[in-house]
Amino acid sequence: MNLDFTREELDFRQEVEEFTRRELPPNWDNQIVFWPGGYGTIPIFETEFQEVAKEFSLKLSGKGWARLAWPEKYGGEASVMKAAIVGNVLSYNRAPAGGVASSIVAPSLILVASEELKKEFLPKIADGRAGFWLAYSEPNAGSDLAALKTTAVEDGDDYIINGQKIWSSGAHVTEYAWALVRTDPDAPAHKSATLIIIPNNASGVTIKPIVNICDIHSFNEVFFDDVRVPKKYVVGEVNQGFYNVMLALQFERLTIGSGSFRRVLDELIQYARENVRNGRPLSENNQVRRALVDMAIEIEIFENFYWQSVCMLEKGKVPEIEASALKLVFTELSVKLANTAVDILGPYGLLDKDSTRAPFGGRVGIGYLDSISGPIGAGTSEIQKSILATRGLGLPRQ
Numbered sequence: 001m002n003l004d005f006t007r008e009e010l011d012f013r014q015e016v017e018e019f020t021r022r023e024l025p026p027n028w029d030n031q032i033v034f035w036p037g038g039y040g041t042i043p044i045f046e047t048e049f050q051e052v053a054k055e056f057s058l059k060l061s062g063k064g065w066a067r068l069a070w071p072e073k074y075g076g077e078a079s080v081m082k083a084a085i086v087g088n089v090l091s092y093n094r095a096p097a098g099g100v101a102s103s104i105v106a107p108s109l110i111l112v113a114s115e116e117l118k119k120e121f122l123p124k125i126a127d128g129r130a131g132f133w134l135a136y137s138e139p140n141a142g143s144d145l146a147a148l149k150t151t152a153v154e155d156g157d158d159y160i161i162n163g164q165k166i167w168s169s170g171a172h173v174t175e176y177a178w179a180l181v182r183t184d185p186d187a188p189a190h191k192s193a194t195l196i197i198i199p200n201n202a203s204g205v206t207i208k209p210i211v212n213i214c215d216i217h218s219f220n221e222v223f224f225d226d227v228r229v230p231k232k233y234v235v236g237e238v239n240q241g242f243y244n245v246m247l248a249l250q251f252e253r254l255t256i257g258s259g260s261f262r263r264v265l266d267e268l269i270q271y272a273r274e275n276v277r278n279g280r281p282l283s284e285n286n287q288v289r290r291a292l293v294d295m296a297i298e299i300e301i302f303e304n305f306y307w308q309s310v311c312m313l314e315k316g317k318v319p320e321i322e323a324s325a326l327k328l329v330f331t332e333l334s335v336k337l338a339n340t341a342v343d344i345l346g347p348y349g350l351l352d353k354d355s356t357r358a359p360f361g362g363r364v365g366i367g368y369l370d371s372i373s374g375p376i377g378a379g380t381s382e383i384q385k386s387i388l389a390t391r392g393l394g395l396p397r398q
Ligand SMILES: Cc1cc2nc3c(=O)[nH]c(=O)nc-3n(C[C@H](O)[C@H](O)[C@H](O)COP(=O)(O)OP(=O)(O)OC[C@H]3O[C@@H](n4cnc5c(N)ncnc54)[C@H](O)[C@@H]3O)c2cc1C
Pocket: 039, 040, 133, 134, 135, 136, 137, 138, 139, 140, 141, 142, 143, 144, 166, 167, 168, 169, 170, 219, 373, 376, 377, 378, 379, 380, 381, 382, 383, 386
């Protein structure tokens, strides 16, 4: 296996880097506090960054870069590698791009949805007009998603939806729910649910904010009261929702800001070069040097694993256990990086973003809090390990 980039790929990367530096708003980095691997500090989930995000999405779309991995039939180039290069550069620069619609909904629609749905949604996703949130978790259905209670009952050409979702990231700034609902209460759990698209502006949808540990409104609780949705918005087959969500989850576990760790590492190295503690440059402090080396090695291993998964996708294989392993490594690394950053910066690292003395605009203190969300969202670390034990190692189910 050859993980070297071709000349063409390197040139493309440079083009994307120049575009990103040119198109990001001035001082963008000081406005946001995004932490790699966390779910609570993603700028596109915040109301105040919607305008910037929409403008940036349009520019990306104008370049054709929002749909690079899609088949040519749907306006793409069928190049997972080029899409991953764009994702890597954007995440290094903490750009307000990506999100559920392009990284999870679009690839799932392409694989399982009707042509009618693809025609309606893919163009809107490509230029940022259709944003989505994931409506899976409920107050009593998280890891055990099969316990979900939100119902969809047939009524002529429609379904009538009733129930509650929770931890709904970005529901307040998007247009549609990508929702898992129960369509057959009598069938066994895994053959009773259906994936359906619910417009946020449908009558009976109520979105209530939940402020997260970082004091940011990134997620919500959402109530569906007699919400009428046309049957044509069903994604894939009725009562096959769990299989379709498992597929979408594999994409979610792969949608990680692959370049975002290296950015923090580069910044910490720079900080160690430029700062002095107890009269000595931090860069000469052995504890700091060892911590940076440990991080650099872990990030290198993660990146190799990431590009290996990209190569798999490029060959047309959907990474399954790799997606779980990558999500596990990525989010656990987020916590380790936050701990390392706090160790290197000392007490200053925990200062709030409003403090003038907070290094990196307070990103580390908030990142330290947000890093714990990574190992929970999109299936907890325990659930990923359980998947890896059975599907990866062939151990018996418990
Ligand atoms: C920041 C953030 C954003 C989120 N965004 C979304 C979103 O946009 N849409 C959405 O639908 N959901 C979202 N979630 C919800 C997330 O998917 C759930 O929190 C997660 O699946 C865990 O479910 P739970 O919170 O109900 O915890 P539980 O399932 O109750 O788990 C509690 C603990 O028990 C452990 N546990 C549970 N079952 C097992 C088992 N079988 N074996 C071993 N250990 C087990 C878990 O690992 C965990 O440590 C988000 C969560 C967070 C933190």
